[in-house]
Amino acid sequence: MNSDNGAAIETEGLEFSYIDGTKALANVSIRIPAGKKVAFLGPNGAGKTTLFLHFNGLVKPDRGKVYVAGREVRYDRASLLEVRKKVGIVFQDPDTQLFSSSVKQEISFGPLNLGLSREATEQRVRQAMEDTGILDLQDKPTHFLSYGQKKRVAIADILAMQPQVLVCDEPTAWLDVKHSRQIMEILDRCNARGVTVIISTHDVDMAYAWSDYIFVMKDGQVISEGVPLEIFADREVLQEAELDEPLLFKLSKELAGKGCLKEAAPAKSVEELIGRIKG
Ligand SMILES: Nc1ncnc2c1ncn2[C@@H]1O[C@H](COP(=O)(O)OP(=O)(O)O)[C@@H](O)[C@H]1O
Ligand SMILES: [Mg+2]
Incomplete structure (x- = not known):
């Protein structure tokens, strides 16, 4: 677990363009405090997802560096395995993440792949299912689940890896109020155990009420950061990022x-x- 005053993730001068030439990140240098609930706010296309993909080395920057728990991310196989144990990413669309036949098999896949024993895997999978409230779904094929259920399986999938940092891209997108609340409560419980939780959203009400700290993105850049009260008191930033109060x-x-x-x-x-x- 990270200490409160350490950084869970830091980036230094990140630059990234997609193969078609779209510049998605421009000089992103940030320090994400460990143990906190952190939101990235910004309009569509701001670069939130692209930035998240850098947090555990899924994408290699064109320029700049990423540090996880103080260690520079390297892009060889062994280093990537290490960083992915520490930082887990839940994608926006659960269908891109789930592929095994039953819920339990799906969640077991990660820990088994880490080389854990059957017993250790069982224990982690059970804990992850408990934490996300899906024990009753364990034998169901993932493709029969509702969107909200899939979302919880996708989170359990990552929790079974016991990451220090849990990154959730748009965790409440397409969910109704009740299911959004369920998801955010799951994230809160993880955070209460010391996990740094990072989300992206364009829901200003949720970001305001939920976050300890906020980064505002626009056009591939972080244009502001601070505690919610600072961010939402800054009319200029809100206007620039097209965010309401x-x-x-x-x-x-x-x-x-x-x-x-x-x-x-x-x-x-x-x-x-x-x-x-x-x-
Ligand atoms: N696979 C891709 N190929 C080309 N451009 C992309 C791709 N994915 C995202 N982009 C572009 O990169 C920019 C940042 O996108 P993204 O990181 O998805 O932003 P956000 O998550 O904030 O909506 C946008 O201009 C988007 O169109
Ligand atoms: Mg996105």
Whole structure:
């Protein structure tokens, strides 16, 4: 586990263009604090997915470096295996990640591939299924599952590898409110055990309420970073990244401005806001 003041992942001057010439990352130098809940916010095409693919060496930068837990990522087979044990990525579309026949087989594949014993694998797989609430689905073929269920299997798949850093690309895309909440609770439980959780999203309300720290991306660059209250107080950044103010943030500000709140600090939940209304 990382210490609180260490960096889970750092990048230095990352540059990356796709084969068709699209420049997807331009000089990205960031430091992602360990043990935190971190969101990357930005419009479609900002470069979030491309950046995530660099975090465990799935993509090699044209220029620049990536460090995981302080160690520079190298691109030989042995080093990549090491880095992929530390950093697990859950892709946006679970269908690109799942391929085995049953849920249990699917989740077992990673740990078995690490060379773990049957017993150790069983134990990890069970824990991962428990953590994601899919024990009852273990014998089902993955292709029969609903989208929300597949999403949880995809997370269990990665959790069974026991990574220090869990990266989820758009974890709540296409999910309704209830299923989004389920997913975010799974991520919270991982974080409570010390795992650094990194997500991408364009849901400003979720990023505001959930994150400890936010990076804002636009056109392949990180244009701002900070705690949610700093990010959402910066109108220029929001405008540049085409992001709205989170509803709770905006309402808190308006109500505080009219003298309706006992405490001026913006609320992070509806309950918190209601509790602050005078009268
Ligand atoms: N396989 C690809 N080939 C060419 N261009 C790509 C590919 N994947 C993404 N891009 C381009 O790279 C840029 C960054 O995309 P992406 O990392 O997917 O952004 P985001 O995840 O923030 O939506 C966009 O301009 C996108 O069109
Ligand atoms: Mg993306």
